Amino acid sequence: MKITTARKITLWLVVLAVVGGIAVSAGTGTLSSFGWESIAAICPLGAIETFLASKTIFPRALIVLVILIGVGVVLGKVFCAWLCPVPPLRKFFTFKNPFKKEGENAESGNKSSRLSGESVKSSKLSAKSAKSAKPSSESKATAALASEIKIPESCDSAKDPAACPSGCTSCAEKRKKFDSRHVVLGGALVSTAIFGFPVFCIVCPVGLTFASIVALWRLVGFNEPSWALLIFPLIIIVELFVLKKWCFKFCPLGAVMSLMSIPNRLFRPRVDSSKCLREQGGECTVCVSVCEEGLDPHFSDGMHECTKCGVCKEECPAQAISIPLYAPAAKHAPPKDKPAPST
Amino acid sequence: MDDVTRRTFIAGGAGAVALLAVGGTAKYAFGSDQMLRPPGGQNEDTLIANCIKCDRCWTVCPLKCVVPANMNDGLLNSRTPKLDFHKGYCDFCVDANDGKPLCRANCPTGALGSFDPDTEWIGAAVLDTELCLAYGVARSCMRCIEGCPFDAIVADEYGRPVVDTEKCNGCGYCEFICPSNTYRTYSGSTKRAIVVEPSEISRTEFVEGNPIEAKGGQA
Ligand code: SF4
Ligand code: SF4
Ligand code: SF4
Ligand code: SF4
Ligand code: SF4
Numbered sequence: 134m135k136i137t138t139a140r141k142i143t144l145w146l147v148v149l150a151v152v153g154g155i156a157v158s159a160g161t162g163t164l165s166s167f168g169w170e171s172i173a174a175i176c177p178l179g180a181i182e183t184f185l186a187s188k189t190i191f192p193r194a195l196i197v198l199v200i201l202i203g204v205g206v207v208l209g210k211v212f213c214a215w216l217c218p219v220p221p222l223r224k225f226f227t228f229k230n231p232f233k234k235e236g237e238n239a240e241s242g243n244k245s246s247r248l249s250g251e252s253v254k255s256s257k258l259s260a261k262s263a264k265s266a267k268p269s270s271e272s273k274a275t276a277a278l279a280s281e282i283k284i285p286e287s288c289d290s291a292k293d294p295a296a297c298p299s300g301c302t303s304c305a306e307k308r309k310k311f312d313s314r315h316v317v318l319g320g321a322l323v324s325t326a327i328f329g330f331p332v333f334c335i336v337c338p339v340g341l342t343f344a345s346i347v348a349l350w351r352l353v354g355f356n357e358p359s360w361a362l363l364i365f366p367l368i369i370i371v372e373l374f375v376l377k378k379w380c381f382k383f384c385p386l387g388a389v390m391s392l393m394s395i396p397n398r399l400f401r402p403r404v405d406s407s408k409c410l411r412e413q414g415g416e417c418t419v420c421v422s423v424c425e426e427g428l429d430p431h432f433s434d435g436m437h438e439c440t441k442c443g444v445c446k447e448e449c450p451a452q453a454i455s456i457p458l459y460a461p462a463a464k465h466a467p468p469k470d471k472p473a474p475s476t
Numbered sequence: 477m478d479d480v481t482r483r484t485f486i487a488g489g490a491g492a493v494a495l496l497a498v499g500g501t502a503k504y505a506f507g508s509d510q511m512l513r514p515p516g517g518q519n520e521d522t523l524i525a526n527c528i529k530c531d532r533c534w535t536v537c538p539l540k541c542v543v544p545a546n547m548n549d550g551l552l553n554s555r556t557p558k559l560d561f562h563k564g565y566c567d568f569c570v571d572a573n574d575g576k577p578l579c580r581a582n583c584p585t586g587a588l589g590s591f592d593p594d595t596e597w598i599g600a601a602v603l604d605t606e607l608c609l610a611y612g613v614a615r616s617c618m619r620c621i622e623g624c625p626f627d628a629i630v631a632d633e634y635g636r637p638v639v640d641t642e643k644c645n646g647c648g649y650c651e652f653i654c655p656s657n658t659y660r661t662y663s664g665s666t667k668r669a670i671v672v673e674p675s676e677i678s679r680t681e682f683v684e685g686n687p688i689e690a691k692g693g694q695a
Contacts, residue, residue, distance in 0.1 A: 160536025165528050166584040175584045179528035183585045187525035191586035313488030320492020324499035330524045330552065332499040340529060344555055347531060347544060355563075359546035361554060382484075383491045 136443025136456070143215050151343060155350060163343035164216065165334070176339075177201045178321070178389045182331035185322055205393030209400065212390055213380065214440035218342045220380065220425070223373045308427055308435030310395070318385035333385055338372050341365045380425070394437040402430035402445055403460035408453035420445040420454060430454055506551035510674040512559040512599050512646075514542050514579045515568060516588035518678070526587035529555035533579035533588060538572040540564035541648060542579055557588075559598065561648035561672055567625070568593050568647070597679035598646030599672045601628065601639045607656045607669035610636040620650035620670055629670075637670070642683050646672045 147164070154161030161167055166175045171193070180194040204211075213220070321333040334340055348361040372379050380387055402420075410417035411431075421429045423445055426438045430445050446454040510520060514533060517523045534542040534557050541564035545553045557579065559566065568591075569578045580588040601620075609617040621629045621637050628643035629650060656669035675682065 155531065155535050158535050158537075158540070160532055160578065160582050162530045162532035162535065162582075162584075166530035166532055168584075171581055173532065173582075173584050175530075176528060179530075180585070183526045183528060183587075187522060187586075189586075191526065194585050197584065313484040313491065316485065316488025317491035317495065320488075320495045323492070324496045327496070328499035328503045329521065330499075330503070331526075331528055332495055332502070334528050335502055335551065336495075336498055340555075343531070344529070347555075348546070351544070351546070355543075357543075357546070359548060361547045364547060382487050385491075385495075 135447060136441075137447060140215050140442065141221075144218065144221060147216055148218065152346060155347065163340070163347075164218075165337075165340050165343075173197070174201070176386070177393065178318075178337075178386045179331055179334060181322065181389070182325045182333060185326040186329050186331055202393050205390065206396045207399055208441065209394040209397035210387070210390045210438060210440045211400075212440075213387060214425075214442035217339055219338050219373065219384075222338075222342065222369070223379075226374070308438060310435075310437075313382045314384055314388035314391070317383050318388040321385045336368050336372070337386065338369050338379070338384075339386065341369050345369070381427070391438055397437050399459055400441050400456055401433075401436055401439060401460055402454050402456050404431050405453045405455070408451045409449075410451050410453070417450065419448050419450060423448045502551040510676060511545065511549060511553060511556075512672060512674045514557050514559060514588060515566065515577045515591035515593070515596075515598055516580045516583075517557060518591075518596065518598070518675075519589065522589060523556065523587050524552060526585040527556045528585055528587075530584065531555075532582040532584065533557045536578045536582045537564070537566075538569065538578065539567060541566050541652075559648060559672075561651035562666065562668075565648040565652040566598065566646075593645055593647075595678075595680050597644065597675065597682075598648070599674045600641050600646055600682075601644045601650055601670050602673050603637060603639050603670045604667070605636075605669075607667070608637065609656055609669065617655065619653050619655060623649055623653050625649055639670070645679060646675075648672050 147167075150161065151163050151167065153159075154167075155163075159169075161169065162173060164176070165179055166173050168174055175194055175197045177198055180198045183194060184190050324332040344361065345365045348359055348365060351357040351359070352362060372383070376383055404412070404420075406412040409431075418429075420431075421427075424430070425442065425444070426435070426440060428435055428439055428445075430436075430439075441456065443456060446456055513520075513523060514537070529544075531544065534544050541559050541561060542557050543560045543563060545556050545558045547554050549558065568575050572578060573581070575593075577588070577591060580591065605611040609615075615635065618631070618635070618637075621631050624644075625647060626643050626645060628640045628645075629637045630640055632638050650670045651668055651672055654668040654670050657666055
């Protein structure tokens with residue numbers, strides 16, 4: 134089964150379990166804490182917030198937090214691609230503006246942006262043509278490809294797409310261990326400590342997604358109207374559609390997950406250099422451009438941010454990427470410094 | 477500071493400041509009065525500090541008296557658990573779990589603490605003689621007197637209910653069964669003749685102390 138299909142099924146099962154649990158009053162809870170009786174997962178950020186807000190550490194929450202840190206070490210930021218309802222929600226409600234040309238869309242030039250289906254296909258095509266291109270037409274193919282793939286705005290080559298060196302490593306290297314999400318996380322924790330309640334929970338898009346479902350449930354089932362039905366979706370809209378780069382720039386939950394994932398070495402995508410078009414001398418950067426996290430699976434830089442979403446594996450035109458349990462540490466150096474493997 | 481760092485700092489800083497604003501606004505602008513909480517949630521500060529709004533307590537209540545507070549209860553309280561005795565009453569899970577509250581067992585964060593129904597209370601029942609059928613012309617209703625599991629409602633010389641606050645522990649059974657609002661409405665409100673009010677002091681403090689200051693809420 135394709136990883137993206139497995140992810141969709143997982144998310145639907147989770148939503149069904151949550152909504153079903155509410156419907157039959159099983160007491161299983163939502164993603165903020167899901168489980169059976171006293172054995173329940175708890176949102177790691179929520180747990181830390183309660184410690185700070187109450188200035189006490191509730192043992193059960195601490196135990197679960199420690200277990201979750203272990204999960205982070207083993208599986209990395211897997212929550213973001215497999216369980217979080219936010220990315221699918223954003224995708225579902227993002228309509229493409231037909232009057233804007235490819236590459237002019239609001240999210241272009243953004244490391245976190247995904248390519249649309251068509252543009253992935255066309256870059257695949259270009260990648261293929263780049264491979265088969267004769268040396269004379271290579272620079273043309275390069276230019277054509279470079280104009281179709283989305284180059285991160287921080288990349289110097291963005292000013293001159295034709296100059297993009299094969300094996301664009303600049304973006305991968307620019308993914309720092311700490312970024313704006315961690316500053317937001319700091320703000321959430323300081324605010325929580327000052328005001329004495331879990332502040333981020335009030336605006337958390339994950340919590341509010343389920344809270345909106347609950348509010349709808351209470352309206353239909355108990356005739357209990359509430360402003361919540363307007364306010365909760367409004368907060369989600371502001372976060373996901375006005376701020377746009379929520380996951381990449383703001384989400385403090387993502388920041389917690391990324392910190393927990395720093396030691397993660399398992400399930401990292403691995404590139405088979407004998408198949409990779411780029412390592413064979415082509416101009417392909419499909420894997421970089423499809424990655425929501427702005428990573429390049431050729432390199433280990435920033436790889437703890439990998440959500441194990443499997444998109445790079447599925448979109449690679451040469452099927453060069455796999456996600457094995459364990460892969461030896463990826464290199465840091467750009468591939469052109471390496472001797473090209475003989476074909 | 478290079479470009480990327482500056483932009484990161486601005487975006488992150490704006491987010492952090494926004495969360496400080498959310499914290500302050502929720503706490504001071506849209507707070508609300510003491511609320512009626514499930515057993516173990518009587519310490520309002522602990523509940524607010526620890527509740528992560530996970531929906532586990534209200535969905536597990538076998539008698540359906542716990543409901544999620546909504547926006548009308550304030551931004552700070554919204555989605556935290558409160559009791560609604562029109563929907564059910566609390567038997568401290570005697571039937572379902574040998575008297576160990578399931579809501580508390582399900583709470584992952586300690587927002588709902590320990591609770592001893594013999595010495596603590598959820599709140600105290602308050603009777604409104606304007607609404608009570610037994611104080612009206614018919615003088616026929618005995619349902620709360622007969623129903624109270626703690627014998628906290630006694631009949632006065634005319635057979636009308638009087639709450640013995642020392643015995644009441646706020647289980648809500650009287651409010652749940654009170655028929656007053658079925659037969660007549662009082663300015664369109666759904667308030668029943670006997671209502672459990674949250675209390676700012678514990679039952680022990682009430683019994684030992686000064687009954688006049690006992691009742692929190694609006695009575
Ligand atoms: S970054 Fe936050 S909102 Fe985005 S997928 Fe991860 S947890 Fe969900
Ligand atoms: S590196 Fe591949 S698997 Fe990891 S987040 Fe990026 S696209 Fe997904
Ligand atoms: S103790 Fe039991 S009956 Fe009472 S509120 Fe909690 S779950 Fe409901
Ligand atoms: S179970 Fe605890 S943390 Fe969850 S909503 Fe209820 S009181 Fe809050
Ligand atoms: S007076 Fe009402 S709330 Fe108090 S113990 Fe009796 S039935 Fe419960």
